[in-house]
Amino acid sequence: xxxxxxxxxAGVSGGADSTAMLHWLVQHAKAFDIHVIAAHVNHGIRxxxxxxDEAFVQKLCGSMDVPLRILHADVCAEAKKTGEGLExxxxxxxxxxxxxxxxxxxxxCIATAHTLSDCAETVLLHLTCGAGASGLAGIPPVRxxxxxxxxxxxxTQTEQYCxxxxxxxxxxxxxxxxxxxxxxxxxxVIPELKEIDPNFEQAAGRAARSLREDEDCxxxxxxxxxxxxxxxxGWKAPLLCGQPxxxxxxxLYFAAKSAGAGRxxxxxxxxxxxxxxxGGGCTLPGGCTARVEQxxxxxxxxxxxxxxxxxxxxxxxxxxxxxxxxxxxxxxxxKEKPKIIFSNCLNYDTITSDAVVRTxxxxxxxxxxxRGVTKSLKKxxxxxxxxxxxxxxxxxxxxxxxxxxxxxxxxxxxxKVTQTTQHIAVVKIKECVGNGKSDxx
Amino acid sequence: xxxxxxxxxAGVSGGADSTAMLHWLVQHAKAFDIHVIAAHVNHGIRxxxxxxDEAFVQKLCGSMDVPLRILHADVCAEAKKTGEGLExxxxxxxxxxxxxxxxxxxxxCIATAHTLSDCAETVLLHLTCGAGASGLAGIPPVRxxxxxxxxxxxxTQTEQYCxxxxxxxxxxxxxxxxxxxxxxxxxxVIPELKEIDPNFEQAAGRAARSLREDEDCxxxxxxxxxxxxxxxxGWKAPLLCGQPxxxxxxxLYFAAKSAGAGRxxxxxxxxxxxxxxxGGGCTLPGGCTARVEQxxxxxxxxxxxxxxxxxxxxxxxxxxxxxxxxxxxxxxxxKEKPKIIFSNCLNYDTITSDAVVRTxxxxxxxxxxxRGVTKSLKKxxxxxxxxxxxxxxxxxxxxxxxxxxxxxxxxxxxxKVTQTTQHIAVVKIKECVGNGKSDxx
Numbered sequence: 001x002x003x004x005x006x007x008x009x010a011g012v013s014g015g016a017d018s019t020a021m022l023h024w025l026v027q028h029a030k031a032f033d034i035h036v037i038a039a040h041v042n043h044g045i046r047x048x049x050x051x052x053d054e055a056f057v058q059k060l061c062g063s064m065d066v067p068l069r070i071l072h073a074d075v076c077a078e079a080k081k082t083g084e085g086l087e088x089x090x091x092x093x094x095x096x097x098x099x100x101x102x103x104x105x106x107x108x109c110i111a112t113a114h115t116l117s118d119c120a121e122t123v124l125l126h127l128t129c130g131a132g133a134s135g136l137a138g139i140p141p142v143r144x145x146x147x148x149x150x151x152x153x154x155x156t157q158t159e160q161y162c163x164x165x166x167x168x169x170x171x172x173x174x175x176x177x178x179x180x181x182x183x184x185x186x187x188x189v190i191p192e193l194k195e196i197d198p199n200f201e202q203a204a205g206r207a208a209r210s211l212r213e214d215e216d217c218x219x220x221x222x223x224x225x226x227x228x229x230x231x232x233x234g235w236k237a238p239l240l241c242g243q244p245x246x247x248x249x250x251x252l253y254f255a256a257k258s259a260g261a262g263r264x265x266x267x268x269x270x271x272x273x274x275x276x277x278x279g280g281g282c283t284l285p286g287g288c289t290a291r292v293e294q295x296x297x298x299x300x301x302x303x304x305x306x307x308x309x310x311x312x313x314x315x316x317x318x319x320x321x322x323x324x325x326x327x328x329x330x331x332x333x334x335k336e337k338p339k340i341i342f343s344n345c346l347n348y349d350t351i352t353s354d355a356v357v358r359t360x361x362x363x364x365x366x367x368x369x370x371r372g373v374t375k376s377l378k379k380x381x382x383x384x385x386x387x388x389x390x391x392x393x394x395x396x397x398x399x400x401x402x403x404x405x406x407x408x409x410x411x412x413x414x415x416k417v418t419q420t421t422q423h424i425a426v427v428k429i430k431e432c433v434g435n436g437k438s439d440x441x
Numbered sequence: 442x443x444x445x446x447x448x449x450x451a452g453v454s455g456g457a458d459s460t461a462m463l464h465w466l467v468q469h470a471k472a473f474d475i476h477v478i479a480a481h482v483n484h485g486i487r488x489x490x491x492x493x494d495e496a497f498v499q500k501l502c503g504s505m506d507v508p509l510r511i512l513h514a515d516v517c518a519e520a521k522k523t524g525e526g527l528e529x530x531x532x533x534x535x536x537x538x539x540x541x542x543x544x545x546x547x548x549x550c551i552a553t554a555h556t557l558s559d560c561a562e563t564v565l566l567h568l569t570c571g572a573g574a575s576g577l578a579g580i581p582p583v584r585x586x587x588x589x590x591x592x593x594x595x596x597t598q599t600e601q602y603c604x605x606x607x608x609x610x611x612x613x614x615x616x617x618x619x620x621x622x623x624x625x626x627x628x629x630v631i632p633e634l635k636e637i638d639p640n641f642e643q644a645a646g647r648a649a650r651s652l653r654e655d656e657d658c659x660x661x662x663x664x665x666x667x668x669x670x671x672x673x674x675g676w677k678a679p680l681l682c683g684q685p686x687x688x689x690x691x692x693l694y695f696a697a698k699s700a701g702a703g704r705x706x707x708x709x710x711x712x713x714x715x716x717x718x719x720g721g722g723c724t725l726p727g728g729c730t731a732r733v734e735q736x737x738x739x740x741x742x743x744x745x746x747x748x749x750x751x752x753x754x755x756x757x758x759x760x761x762x763x764x765x766x767x768x769x770x771x772x773x774x775x776k777e778k779p780k781i782i783f784s785n786c787l788n789y790d791t792i793t794s795d796a797v798v799r800t801x802x803x804x805x806x807x808x809x810x811x812r813g814v815t816k817s818l819k820k821x822x823x824x825x826x827x828x829x830x831x832x833x834x835x836x837x838x839x840x841x842x843x844x845x846x847x848x849x850x851x852x853x854x855x856x857k858v859t860q861t862t863q864h865i866a867v868v869k870i871k872e873c874v875g876n877g878k879s880d881x882x
Contacts, residue, residue: 123568124568124634125637126648127564127565127568127634127644127645127648128634128637128638128641128644129638129644130643130644130645130646130647130648130651131648131651132648132651132652132655133574133651133652133655136577136648136652181637184633184636184637185633185634185637188633189630189633189634192625192626192629192630192633193565193568193569193626193630195625196566196569196622196625196626197569197570200569202571203568203569203570203571204568204571205571206571206707207567207568207571207572207573207576207577210571210572210573210574210687210707211573211574211577211652213685213686213687213690214573214574214655214656214659214687215655216685216687217659217662217685217686217687217688218655218658218659218687220685221658244654244657244658244661245654245658246651246654246655246657246658246659247658249651249654266647266651
């Protein structure tokens with residue numbers, strides 16, 4: 001957990017847990033060869049009490065000769081701005097401060113005073129949300145560069161430690177308010193469970209550890225499953241369907257997250273899972289959509305509509321791609337014919353000076369070369385088996401009100417290359433590099 | 442859950458849950474094409490109240506025209522005999538009765554009235570024991586031929602059902618006794634958790650379902666891991682070491698169980714896990730031992746010591762194997778030499794009429810042929826690299842106080858075959874068939 005030469009940024013609220021931790025770290029700083037720094041956040045929520053706590057921590061650190069960094073935050077205002085809950089917002093602000101402090105050091109970790117009691121509370125709190133292994137896994141001893149030196153001891157033990165060493169500590173008055181869920185669990189639920197087994201916190205800790213191992217293993221398998229199923233546009237649905245549900249649901253979670261989905265609930269994952277087997281689409285939080293088309297799970301990136309003037313030889317499209325037009329005379333065209341995809345050739349002379357490259361619009365119709373019909377673009381794209389998820393992003397070359405060429409469909413009857421066409425425009429769309437939306441982390 | 446043409450044996454205690462279930466099953470018997478039979482166990486624990494319940498169930502079934510089977514058991518006496526807890530013993534007796542009733546029918550299942558509330562209680566009860574996913578997975582809707590038609594509804598809902606249909610039911614007076622752990626959870630813990638989320642039971646049910654999926658997947662992987670690692674004597678330790686801990690611990694559980702281990706706790710699995718990495722041995726409940734030797738995890742079967750007179754040509758050993766002695770004259774011996782393993786040849790004339798086949802005894806010493814030394818058997822077996830786990834079962838051919846031949850080591854100096862030996866005894870030990878101790882279920 002702690003390595004020699006490390007700088008340890010200890011989060012100190014002034015309560016029994018963090019006071020005990022700070023004392024313990026300072027006592028062992030020499031033996032562990034660590035450098036301890038305290039960090040305190042005044043959330044500005046509990047008024048005078050918060051200022052009392054700040055003064056207490058200042059005195060405490062002074063007495064232990066520990067450098068202290070303090071942040072004054074207005075968590076109420078911040079939470080109002082972001083729409084977060086007070087507790088959630090406070091946690092975010094706190095960790096942001098800790099991480100910010102980390103930037104000043106090389107070999108650094110953040111120590112938080114979470115105890116076995118906190119872990120047991122977290123397990124029960126997550127149970128009331130119907131969480132799976134990931135939530136019921138409680139608080140891990142180490143996460144990234146955050147360490148919890150007290151995770152194996154109970155709150156009662158930290159209080160005893162403070163007593164043993166004559167350490168004063170402050171008590172958060174809101175701790176006694178059972179209208180907060182965590183307090184209710186601490187004050188009313190855990191004491192009852194301790195009547196059943198006095199070592200309830202240890203038991204919950206064992207359960208959490210075991211579920212953490214399960215979660216680690218299943219997450220790993222989910223990532224492997226995604227790697228195996230990955231293809232150009234997304235993931236091969238049948239390969240994901242073949243996975244056990246425990247692996248599949250985690251794979252769907254990672255896939256949706258990598259596509260930018262917001263906070264995913266069970267119902268969203270269930271919806272994704274149904275897609276996998278029956279196809280179709282669904283909407284996810286964060287304005288993300290998912291589709292399963294032709295056996296591929298994909299998360300179509302919302303493409304902003306655009307309409308830009310055609311530039312020769314290259315038009316940079318707002319979606320980051322580049323439309324390139326090469327103009328060939330008849331002779332060169334005949335020579336290069338074998339290398340040319342004909343759906344990308346059109347009569348250059350039909351391209352007027354008002355030509356634009358744009359995305360599709362509702363009501364677009366098109367007369368594909370050699371078909372003798374005019375159809376709605378929707379019908380035509382269906383016929384061409386272009387998945388709906390890709391239609392929004394198709395580049396269309398249009399002059400005044402007439403479409404001359406559509407990406408993936410080819411030229412219009414009017415723009416097609418005939419035996420007499422003298423100047424042939426060969427269109428090529430170059431993908432931008434690094435658009436790896438199927439990268440599963 | 443229920444299929445047409447089925448006989449459903451409904452466990453009925455007379456409480457709200459089982460009364461509602463019986464009524465529901467009877468109401469839907471025609472539509473589901475099922476035949477309902479009620480089964481009641483009078484555990485003989487609550488005296489007059491138990492008799493009241495029995496009479497109630499009799500009346501209930503009479504009013505619904507449902508055949509009723511009743512078992513009178515003395516669970517107190519039975520529990521005293523087996524050392525089980527009352528509740529554990531009651532459950533065993535009850536299910537044994539249900540299974541016994543099943544034997545009279547072809548297409549049959551057992552319906553128990555477990556509700557979502559029971560499931561939530563079970564999850565919390567297992568959390569107080571520090572159980573992993575397997576315990577926290579609660580009560581499955583279907584297990585073997587046991588079905589739980591009420592597993593998605595709460596106890597409150599079954600009580601409402603009884604009210605709606607004007608169904609009377611009995612109440613177990615011990616239900617109010619919070620000194621029973623389950624009652625404490627029902628009466629004191631769950632009401633507090635429902636203050637946090639009124640749908641706590643549904644949340645716990647969701648958590649249980651998710652953990653059940655995890656458990657199913659990890660169990661399956663553990664069985665696959667065992668199959669891959671299996672070898673003649675046990676399982677290849679390095680292959681098991683390469684598995685994630687979540688899979689490994691379950692594989693160790695199955696392996697120990699298949700070797701006849703009793704009730705395994707976390708500490709036993711931890712001990713087994715340490716063995717895998719560092720070798721050595723440990724003792725498990727149920728008189729089972731485990732060892733890792735030369736990279737193999739094995740569970741040496743305790744071999745009863747024996748000493749039986751040598752019979753020619755075959756001696757059936759008490760461990761189920763057969764020791765066979767073929768006597769060759771010099772000429773035949775010379776001819777068959779290439780096919781003979783010399784460690785299994787001895788001078789027939791040294792075998793006296795008091796010869797026995799026996800297992801090793803402490804203090805045994807032996808003079809191996811051609812070595813010119815007499816050593817303790819222990820030292821010798823070490824030199825022969827015979828793993829301790831296999832030593833107890835070695836067959837030893839002995840005359841009066843002298844050992845002539847040891848399985849795996851060969852003849853003694855005295856019994857060895859020389860150029861002048863006229864009658865040569867060739868020993869062969871035939872394994873009994875079907876001794877597949879490495880079969881992982």
